[in-house]
Amino acid sequence: MNETADKAPIDFWFDFSSPYGYLLAEKIDDVAARHGRKVRWHPILLGVIFQATGSRPPADGSSARAKYVYRDFHRSARHMGIPYNPPSRFPLPTQNAARAYYWLHGQDCALARQFAHAVYRAFFVDDLDISSPDTVLDIAGKLGVDRETLAAALQSPEIKARLKDECEQALATGVFGSPHVIIDGEHFFGADRLPQIEHWLESGGF
Amino acid sequence: MNETADKAPIDFWFDFSSPYGYLLAEKIDDVAARHGRKVRWHPILLGVIFQATGSRPPADGSSARAKYVYRDFHRSARHMGIPYNPPSRFPLPTQNAARAYYWLHGQDCALARQFAHAVYRAFFVDDLDISSPDTVLDIAGKLGVDRETLAAALQSPEIKARLKDECEQALATGVFGSPHVIIDGEHFFGADRLPQIEHWLESGGF
Known part of the structure; x- marks a missing residue:
């Protein structure tokens, strides 16, 4: 365990429709905390990333x-000890959830983190349609967020611009999928890189 | 540790030009042996697999x-404690190495396994051009194989047909890349699935 008040935060890029993003989201904060690190969460839209990079989703076609x-989504969840029910609608557009995240983050970082977990679990455990603004408002409402205020925020040009900026920043940084973690400039792609992330944090690079 | 004289062998599909195939090749026999399993090695040609499935190599373009x-090739090798020097020519065609493997396997299974390890290390440690028949004959020669006999075998219709059959069998079985491991019908793709392979063997499925 290191004393690391000065260590830079870890960046965690993900799409709310990404199963491997969900799996890593359930673990990344604890792993980082064990090594004295904070994590900055960045929901982005994989559609934008795939269009710009020519990448394809992992589960494309038949x-x-x-x-x-x-x-493997399901088996990886069992391997990691995380509840997972394959969603009946998949993938889903996630701009409403991502915009809500950024607006909440401007109000209360800890609440935004709770909201992000709740959105992922709503999709990958409770099979809810997280593309729907109503579902997003319901999830936030259960956390005590005022529904009308958030509904208005989802339509605000500032919040739309914020999500667009995050996607552009992801591309400029070399993010090409979800989940994508960056620690002191070192990139780790995929929930299956968690053991390497732990190894890296423990050893300060290897 | 299980007593498992009756347990079915594990199938390990790989291309000699696949870095992640090399990494798993260095580990798979030991992991299997710890759970009383043998491993059947199947070198195949990823070019054939990619053409048939429309898949792309992981490191395509710039x-x-x-x-x-x-x-990640290099970092994964360090993470797994395996020597790795990025080859100066990559990827390379591997039909000569694969044909030599199948011919040797017909003579002496253990020798074929030694040869496969030597080919992988020649490519990923010593930066040799394993596409060249001369290099392949040199590697086999150091293991005591008669050079002229193997040179003739590489041109035999039987050995060419064997490699073609293995590639077709791979496709028919659902293999889409390298390394690809099948345990009692369960598929594991990628060297990064080694922890899941161990978990699976230990628990008999999870």
Whole structure:
């Protein structure tokens, strides 16, 4: 365990529709905290990232790879001890959830973190349609957020611009998928890189 | 540790030009042996697999993803404690190495395994051009294999057909990349699935 008041925060880029993003979201704060680090969460839109980079989602089409990936989502969750129910609608657009996150973050960082976890669990445990503004408002409402205020915020040009900026910053930084973690300039892609992230934090690079 | 004389062997599909295949090759036999399993090695040609499935190699082009993947090859090797020197020519065609493997396997299974390790290390440690028949014959020669006999075998229709059959069997089984491991019908893709493979063998499925 290091005393690390001065250590830079870890950046965690993800899309709310990314199963591997959900899995890493359930672990990253605890792993970072064990090494005296904070995590900055950045929801982004994978559609924007894929369009700009020419990348494809892991579970694209009905190929052998796609069949494998759907199975691996579930198996990886069991391996990591995380509840997971394959959503009946997948993937989903996530701009409402991401915008709500950034607005909440401007009000209360800890609340935004609770909201992010709640959105992921709503999608990957409770099979809710997180693309719907109503669902997003319901999730925030349960955390004590005023529904009308948030509904208005989701339509504000500032919040729309903030999400657009985050996606552009992700691309400029070399983010090409979800989850994508950056520690002191070192990039780690995928929930399966968690052991390497822990190794890196423990050893200060290897 | 299980007493498992009856347990089915594990199938390990790989291309000799695959860095993650090399990393898993250095570990898979020991992990399997700890759970009373043998491993059947199947070198195949990723070019054939990619053409048939429409998949792409992980380090394709000069994108942010490709740059990441080159870095991750090396970092994953360090993480796993395996020597790795990025080859100066990459990727390389591997039909000569794969054909030599299958011919040797017909003579002596243990020798074929030694040869496979030697080919991978020649490429990923000593930076040799394993696409060249001469290099392949040199590697086998050091293991006591008669050079002329193997040179003739590499041109035999039987050995060419064997490699073609293995690639077709891979596709029919749902193999879409390298390394690809199948345990009792369960598929594991990538060297980073080694912890899940161990978990699976230990628990008999999870």
